[in-house]
Amino acid sequence: MTQRSSRPSRPRGPHPPRRRSGPPRPPVEDPARQAALDTLRAVRQRDAYANLVLPGLLRDRRITGRDAALATELAYGTARAQGLLDAVLAACTDRPLSDVDGSVLDALRLGAYQLLRTRIPAHAAVASTVDLVRAGLGSGVAGFVNAVLRRVSAQDEPAWIDEVAPDEETDPVGYLALAHAHPRWIAQAFAESLGTRGEALRAALAADDARPIVHLAARPGECSADELAAMTGGDPAPFSPYGVHLESGDPGDLDPVREKLAAVQDEGSQLCALALTRVPVDGPDERWLDLCAGPGGKAVLIGALARLGGATLDAVEKAPHRAELIRKAAGDLPITVHVADGRDPGLPGGYDRVLVDAPCTGLGALRRRPEARWRRQPSDVAPLTRLQRELLTSALELVRPGGVVAYVVCSPHLSETVGVVADVARRTGARQLDTREYFPDVPDLGDGPHVQLWPHVHGTDAMFCALLRRPE
Numbered sequence: 001m002t003q004r005s006s007r008p009s010r011p012r013g014p015h016p017p018r019r020r021s022g023p024p025r026p027p028v029e030d031p032a033r034q035a036a037l038d039t040l041r042a043v044r045q046r047d048a049y050a051n052l053v054l055p056g057l058l059r060d061r062r063i064t065g066r067d068a069a070l071a072t073e074l075a076y077g078t079a080r081a082q083g084l085l086d087a088v089l090a091a092c093t094d095r096p097l098s099d100v101d102g103s104v105l106d107a108l109r110l111g112a113y114q115l116l117r118t119r120i121p122a123h124a125a126v127a128s129t130v131d132l133v134r135a136g137l138g139s140g141v142a143g144f145v146n147a148v149l150r151r152v153s154a155q156d157e158p159a160w161i162d163e164v165a166p167d168e169e170t171d172p173v174g175y176l177a178l179a180h181a182h183p184r185w186i187a188q189a190f191a192e193s194l195g196t197r198g199e200a201l202r203a204a205l206a207a208d209d210a211r212p213i214v215h216l217a218a219r220p221g222e223c224s225a226d227e228l229a230a231m232t233g234g235d236p237a238p239f240s241p242y243g244v245h246l247e248s249g250d251p252g253d254l255d256p257v258r259e260k261l262a263a264v265q266d267e268g269s270q271l272c273a274l275a276l277t278r279v280p281v282d283g284p285d286e287r288w289l290d291l292c293a294g295p296g297g298k299a300v301l302i303g304a305l306a307r308l309g310g311a312t313l314d315a316v317e318k319a320p321h322r323a324e325l326i327r328k329a330a331g332d333l334p335i336t337v338h339v340a341d342g343r344d345p346g347l348p349g350g351y352d353r354v355l356v357d358a359p360c361t362g363l364g365a366l367r368r369r370p371e372a373r374w375r376r377q378p379s380d381v382a383p384l385t386r387l388q389r390e391l392l393t394s395a396l397e398l399v400r401p402g403g404v405v406a407y408v409v410c411s412p413h414l415s416e417t418v419g420v421v422a423d424v425a426r427r428t429g430a431r432q433l434d435t436r437e438y439f440p441d442v443p444d445l446g447d448g449p450h451v452q453l454w455p456h457v458h459g460t461d462a463m464f465c466a467l468l469r470r471p472e
């Protein structure tokens, strides 16, 4: 094993590594790893989303079965674990990682992920990564990658965490953040929302660091959860009457999804949308509004329930392309799509129910968006909370006296959740309802009046929901 004192130091940026000279080598016969590496490169170079890039690559290259599963595990797993992998890689080179060429760093991360977080034998993880690099970038760089990965392979993940993480006693949040591959500020936000830096934080970060299963929602009036489970081989979800859980597979391939009998939707999202429809309102109950509707997941669920109850839904979305996605998803449901700003949509008020599924940091759905945790910045929070307050205020102006508003975000960050709701309720006089009553049979909902769901407790994304009633 290479000694720590002789850390490999090449290559350095900003220039890309030179390609090897001589006759070209045959193409690498490793389509799964090549697809994973190409995905990581697209994420880094183009700010692409891994879960949009990889499915396209798999389709175009006709990669299926075990190769597709391996490519998915490696691309998403590597993207998710980036901070942890970088801390280990930094300990194995004598240069800052910012000086390593980006393409080389992608390969190092891919190799380190295999070594630390898969059962792939170490020699295969190193050799396969080095082969990819040699074919793509040349022999000189391949030697550097080989040397670094051999150093990574000297210890397993727990031993590396002990070596590179902050001290667990004096800095528990920093330790847990690194051990479960989260930026510190996000682990800190989780700790503040959970009210602990202890076991619950560990469980929340661990659940957020695991591969999520697929959640489907059956369309009310078209298909029941039991029927959907039978058609897909999944299991009815524990809390949503329309939900089905699937262990794996590409949901886009499922007939019920193609035929609009069901849609991909986290069970927590289903529960928040359903909560709005469950609150009793006196008087008419015919006009519903979704103020931030694109791409239409919740609009379709509540639009289907609106149809069953004789109501209609106006769906507002600022981005035209996302409004188009709502139209496509809605089919023949009684949904009218408006491209408008929810802060002043130009619609007549007097709605009976309004959903504000506000734009947010998405810190509650990090497990479903592999690279998102490393892209989001603490500075994203303040402008979003401003927009969230404005949208919720607008919703409370558009709802009729006695009507109900659901404020929903896919984030547990206190500034985006209780901070926004308390501020707007105080300024508008809206009354917060005990939201827990409208999540029947869901355990561990805390002290209320809002609801904060968690992956480690409920198996859902970390969705937040607060129900408010406009005073008569």
Ligand SMILES: C[S@@+](CC[C@H](N)C(=O)[O-])C[C@H]1O[C@@H](n2cnc3c(N)ncnc32)[C@H](O)[C@@H]1O
Pocket: 269, 291, 292, 293, 294, 295, 296, 297, 298, 299, 316, 317, 318, 319, 322, 340, 341, 342, 343, 357, 358, 359, 360
């Ligand atoms: C969290 S997403 C909504 C998800 C959607 N409810 C669903 O279940 O599919 C927030 C949406 O609000 C849109 N948006 C952002 N600013 C807006 C604004 N000022 N007015 C209306 N929509 C806005 C975004 O484009 C995005 O589509």
